[in-house]
Amino acid sequence: MALFEMKWLRRWMRRNTNPIPEHRAELWKRRLSIGYAVLAWQAFGLVCYMVYTGRNDWAKYYGYKTEEDLALSPAQQFARHLRVEGTGKIIRISGFHKVEEVPFDASEVNQVKE
Structure with a gap:
């Protein structure tokens, strides 16, 4: 079962793109997952820093509230x-x-x- 039942999107992608070799797809999947992990770690560090410096309520800190x-x-x-x-x-x-x-x-x- 498709995630969102968008079979039209799957048909369009298959019709308008060339197949990717499995080894290349696996390589890019690994690269993207590492990039995602780094991005998530940086976002977590930013949140911790904002809480540590007292800016966890950013609207209050910047005067919007x-x-x-x-x-x-x-x-x-x-x-x-x-x-x-x-x-x-x-x-x-x-x-x-x-x-x-x-x-x-x-x-x-x-x-x-x-």
Whole structure:
């Protein structure tokens, strides 16, 4: 079974390209996997460096988040971003237990932004 069931893409590739010898395909597969491993290692090192230097919240570090944004919980930030209207509850769950239940009013959260 194809990954995305794009048989048309497979037919197009086979029709418009020449077959690659197996040894050459294996060589390039090995080269690409080494390149991918190096790239992934560098990305991991960059993330560790950013956390170590205190820039793990890059939006806060570079001034894209205001103090009002930082005062809101992540759930309230997402609700504002999704433009949720009305009132409701924000429920925090840890494992299988309810930790906290906070009332949510979209008008109060949206007033902070405006």
